Amino acid sequence: KNTPNKGGKLSINDFEIGRPLGKGKFGSVYLARTKTGHFHCAIKVLFKSQLISGGVEHQLEREIEIQSHLQHPNIIRLYNYFWDAKKIYLILEYAPGGEMYKQLTTQKRFTEAMAGKYMYEIADALSYCHRKNVIHRDIKPENLLIGAQGELKIGDFGWSVHAPSNKRQTMCGTMDYLPPEMVNGNSHSDAVDLWAIGVLCYEFLVGKPPFEHENQADTYSAIKAGRFTYPDFVKKGARDLIGKLLVVDPRRRCSLQEVKDHYWVTSMLDSCRRAAEKQKAERAA
Numbered sequence: 001k002n003t004p005n006k007g008g009k010l011s012i013n014d015f016e017i018g019r020p021l022g023k024g025k026f027g028s029v030y031l032a033r034t035k036t037g038h039f040h041c042a043i044k045v046l047f048k049s050q051l052i053s054g055g056v057e058h059q060l061e062r063e064i065e066i067q068s069h070l071q072h073p074n075i076i077r078l079y080n081y082f083w084d085a086k087k088i089y090l091i092l093e094y095a096p097g098g099e100m101y102k103q104l105t106t107q108k109r110f111t112e113a114m115a116g117k118y119m120y121e122i123a124d125a126l127s128y129c130h131r132k133n134v135i136h137r138d139i140k141p142e143n144l145l146i147g148a149q150g151e152l153k154i155g156d157f158g159w160s161v162h163a164p165s166n167k168r169q170t171m172c173g174t175m176d177y178l179p180p181e182m183v184n185g186n187s188h189s190d191a192v193d194l195w196a197i198g199v200l201c202y203e204f205l206v207g208k209p210p211f212e213h214e215n216q217a218d219t220y221s222a223i224k225a226g227r228f229t230y231p232d233f234v235k236k237g238a239r240d241l242i243g244k245l246l247v248v249d250p251r252r253r254c255s256l257q258e259v260k261d262h263y264w265v266t267s268m269l270d271s272c273r274r275a276a277e278k279q280k281a282e283r284a285a
């Protein structure tokens with residue numbers, strides 16, 4: 001396949017750079033394509049100066065190695081990387097659907113069918129990561145993208161070096177997605193991802209996160225108490241799933257497999273598939 005060759009001496013000269021797709025804290029992301037074969041990708045340019053503060057170079061390289069071995073339909077692929085004197089270039093799978101949070105902002109909130117499908121996709125991607133001993137993917141709408149078929153893609157922006165996404169005012173350094181064990185400064189396990197997708201499911205359906213309050217202190221105490229309410233339009237199935245994820249005791253949260261097998265998620269997946277079949281039949285007709 002004409003993807004950038006692995007391990008070969010790749011350089012920025014092998015690519016034609018297109019329009020900027022956006023700016024992260026550690027650098028910008030551009031649409032690009034390989035000169036030979038016109039393979040479309042996204043290139044994230046990171047400034048070494050901002051990344052490497054004293055000998056974390058090998059840690060970065062090891063972590064990028066881990067990330068480049070993650071291959072899942074709901075995780076943005078890191079195809080390759082290289083650097084020159086000043087910059088690190090990440091060659092990434094391009095997500096034509098753009099940012100999930102922009103969709104959420106324009107649509108205000110997602111239908112149950114979309115929210116359920118996204119919950120299946122993110123649970124599938126995270127169980128893949130956990131099997132590979134990768135946790136703490138920074139799960140929030142800011143780090144999620146949409147692929148060519150409208151599928152959810154986890155795009156990690158500077159995975160180990162958290163680039164606080166300066167996308168939304170409230171999101172900058174937000175703690176809306178922090179679980180109680182982290183608010184209390186306890187150690188955390190992959191159960192933080194379970195809490196985060198509970199917050200995500202709520203935000204997909206309601207349009208704002210469950211513990212959002214005017215001031216941080218109220219948000220903290222609501223998170224620690226696991227205290228939140230549902231608007232009337234949130235139906236029983238969704239409440240059942242969210243209620244099994246937003247559990248203060250990390251050991252009592254339901255597993256990713258239980259999310260994928262949850263009756264609300266499977267019924268929403270079926271309705272999405274039926275709708276897609278119907279659309280395909282109409283197009284074919």
Ligand SMILES: CC(C)n1nc(-c2ccc(NC(=O)/C=C/C(=O)c3ccc(F)c(C(F)(F)F)c3)cc2)c2c(N)ncnc21
Nearest residue numbers: 021022029042060063064067093094095155156157158159
């Ligand atoms: C602007 C817009 C919204 N945008 N942004 C993307 C995009 C998607 C994924 C990424 N992924 C990463 O950054 C991954 C980083 C690492 O795995 C990593 C691991 C260890 C490290 F030390 C490091 C290091 F940074 F510290 F080196 C990194 C980045 C941008 C995107 C896209 N793919 N398609 C369309 N639009 C897109």
